[in-house]
Amino acid sequence: MKKLLTIVAIFGIAAILSAQNKSEKNTMEKAKELAKKxxxxxxxxxxxxxxxxxxxxxxxxxEKGNFDYVRAKEGGLDAPFTAIYTPAHFENEGGGKELADKLIKMMNKIANENPDKFKTAKSIDEIIQNHNNGxxxxxxxxxNGTPIEGKLENLRHFYDLGVRYVTLTHSKWNHIGDSSYDDDKHWNGLSPFGEELVKEMxxxxxMVDISHVSDSTFYDVLKITKAPVIASHSSCRFFTPGFERNMSDEMIxxxxxxxGVIQITFGSSFLSGKLKDLRKQRSQTVSKYVKxxxxxxxxxKEYRKKYYAEHPVPYADVKDIADHIDHVVRLVGVDYVGIGSDFDGVGDSLPTGMKDVSDYPNLIAELLKRGYSEEEIEKIFSGNIFRVWREVEKISSELKSE
Ligand SMILES: [Zn+2]
Incomplete structure (x- = not known):
C-alpha cells in the first residue's frame, strides 16, 4: 500500500512538473510571438x-557587443535609439561636435550599405513603416549635451540630422547643467544656457532626457519644460538607496x-544596491593596485580584466528588471514606464537572461507570468515612449505657431 502511494505521489509530482514546464514553454512561445508582433x-x-x-x-x-542585426531580429527589436555619446572630457578639451557628427555619419553609412536591414528614422511613422517592412x-x-557647445544652432543642426533626444549631461557637470555622478554641483541645477536649451528643445x-543629471537639474528641467520629458536609461533608486543616477519615488x-516616461535600464548595478556595492568594491580594489x-x-586594462575574471560577482536577473517595472507601475501606473537597456554601454554587468538584444522575449515572458496584458506590454515596449514623443511634437507645433 505504502509503495503504491509512493508511486502515485511520484506520478502526481511528475504530472505537475510537466504541466509547469509546458506552461513555461507556452509562455515563452507567446512572448516570442508578441516580441515579433x-x-x-x-x-x-x-x-x-x-x-x-x-x-x-x-x-x-x-562576436563582441550586445547588438547586431541577427540578434536584434531574434529579439524582435525594431527601433534602437543608438546613443551618439561624447565622453565628459570633451567638454573642456573641445571636439565634441566633431565626434557627434562622426558617429552619426558612421551610423548613416551602415544604414545606407544595408538597406534591406537598417534604415534611419526621424519619426514614429518612419519606425512603423520600417517595422512593417521588417x-x-x-x-x-x-x-551628453557637450556637442551643443553653447550654441542653439548646433541643437538645430543635430535635430536636422535625426537626433530626437539629448541627455543633458553625462558623468561630469557641463555647460548645460549638473551631473548625478559629479560631487561638484557647479550650477546647483541647470545653467542659464541649459534653461535656454530646454526651451529651444x-x-x-x-525630447529632453534627464538620465544622468543631478536631482536639482531634474527639478529645474521640470520647472521650465512645457513638454513631457524622458529618462532614456534610468532605474528606480528604491532598489539602490543613495544612488543619485537612479530616480527616487518622488522624482518618478x-x-x-x-x-513623461522612465525607461528602465538593465545594468546589474542599476538594479540592485547590493550588487552595485560589490562591483564598486571590486573596482576600487583594482584601482588601488593599479595606482x-x-x-x-x-x-x-589587462590587470583589471584578469582580476575581474578571477573574482566574479553575481549578476542581477531579468526578474529584477520586472521588479523595477512593477515598482513604477505601483507608484504611478503602467503609462509611465519603458525600457532603455544600455546594451553595448555597461560591459560585463548585464543580468542573467538579458545579455543582448535577442533576450527581450525573456522580459516579456516574465511580465506575462506576472499578469501583464498584451496591451500593457505593448505600452512598456513602445506605446509610452511614442505617446511622449507625439506630445513633444504637438507642443512644438503649438509653440512654433505662437
Ligand atoms: Zn549612460
Missing amino acids: IIIVDTHIDVPYRLEEHFEDISKRT IISFVYGME NRIGM KALAENG ENNLSGDAA
Missing part, C-alpha cells in the same frame, strides 16, 4: 561608440505628473 523601442543602445572603439560589421552576427530603425539620441520638438511621481604599482594603459 509589437514594436519594440529601446531608448538607449551604445552601439555607435562601441563601433568607434572597435569596428565590426553589425549587419551580421558579431527593417530595423536607427533613431539617434545624443548622450520644446520649441523644435526634441513628478515625472509622471509631467506626462600603487604604477600600471597604465593596456597593462592596467
Whole structure:
C-alpha cells in the first residue's frame, strides 16, 4: 500500500512538473510571438561608440557587443535609439561636435550599405513603416549635451540630422547643467544656457532626457519644460538607496505628473544596491593596485580584466528588471514606464537572461507570468515612449505657431 502511494505521489509530482514546464514553454512561445508582433523601442543602445572603439560589421552576427542585426531580429527589436555619446572630457578639451557628427555619419553609412536591414528614422511613422517592412530603425539620441557647445544652432543642426533626444549631461557637470555622478554641483541645477536649451528643445520638438543629471537639474528641467520629458536609461533608486543616477519615488511621481516616461535600464548595478556595492568594491580594489604599482594603459586594462575574471560577482536577473517595472507601475501606473537597456554601454554587468538584444522575449515572458496584458506590454515596449514623443511634437507645433 505504502509503495503504491509512493508511486502515485511520484506520478502526481511528475504530472505537475510537466504541466509547469509546458506552461513555461507556452509562455515563452507567446512572448516570442508578441516580441515579433509589437514594436519594440529601446531608448538607449551604445552601439555607435562601441563601433568607434572597435569596428565590426553589425549587419551580421558579431562576436563582441550586445547588438547586431541577427540578434536584434531574434529579439524582435525594431527601433534602437543608438546613443551618439561624447565622453565628459570633451567638454573642456573641445571636439565634441566633431565626434557627434562622426558617429552619426558612421551610423548613416551602415544604414545606407544595408538597406534591406537598417534604415534611419526621424519619426514614429518612419519606425512603423520600417517595422512593417521588417527593417530595423536607427533613431539617434545624443548622450551628453557637450556637442551643443553653447550654441542653439548646433541643437538645430543635430535635430536636422535625426537626433530626437539629448541627455543633458553625462558623468561630469557641463555647460548645460549638473551631473548625478559629479560631487561638484557647479550650477546647483541647470545653467542659464541649459534653461535656454530646454526651451529651444520644446520649441523644435526634441525630447529632453534627464538620465544622468543631478536631482536639482531634474527639478529645474521640470520647472521650465512645457513638454513631457524622458529618462532614456534610468532605474528606480528604491532598489539602490543613495544612488543619485537612479530616480527616487518622488522624482518618478513628478515625472509622471509631467506626462513623461522612465525607461528602465538593465545594468546589474542599476538594479540592485547590493550588487552595485560589490562591483564598486571590486573596482576600487583594482584601482588601488593599479595606482600603487604604477600600471597604465593596456597593462592596467589587462590587470583589471584578469582580476575581474578571477573574482566574479553575481549578476542581477531579468526578474529584477520586472521588479523595477512593477515598482513604477505601483507608484504611478503602467503609462509611465519603458525600457532603455544600455546594451553595448555597461560591459560585463548585464543580468542573467538579458545579455543582448535577442533576450527581450525573456522580459516579456516574465511580465506575462506576472499578469501583464498584451496591451500593457505593448505600452512598456513602445506605446509610452511614442505617446511622449507625439506630445513633444504637438507642443512644438503649438509653440512654433505662437
Ligand atoms: Zn549612460
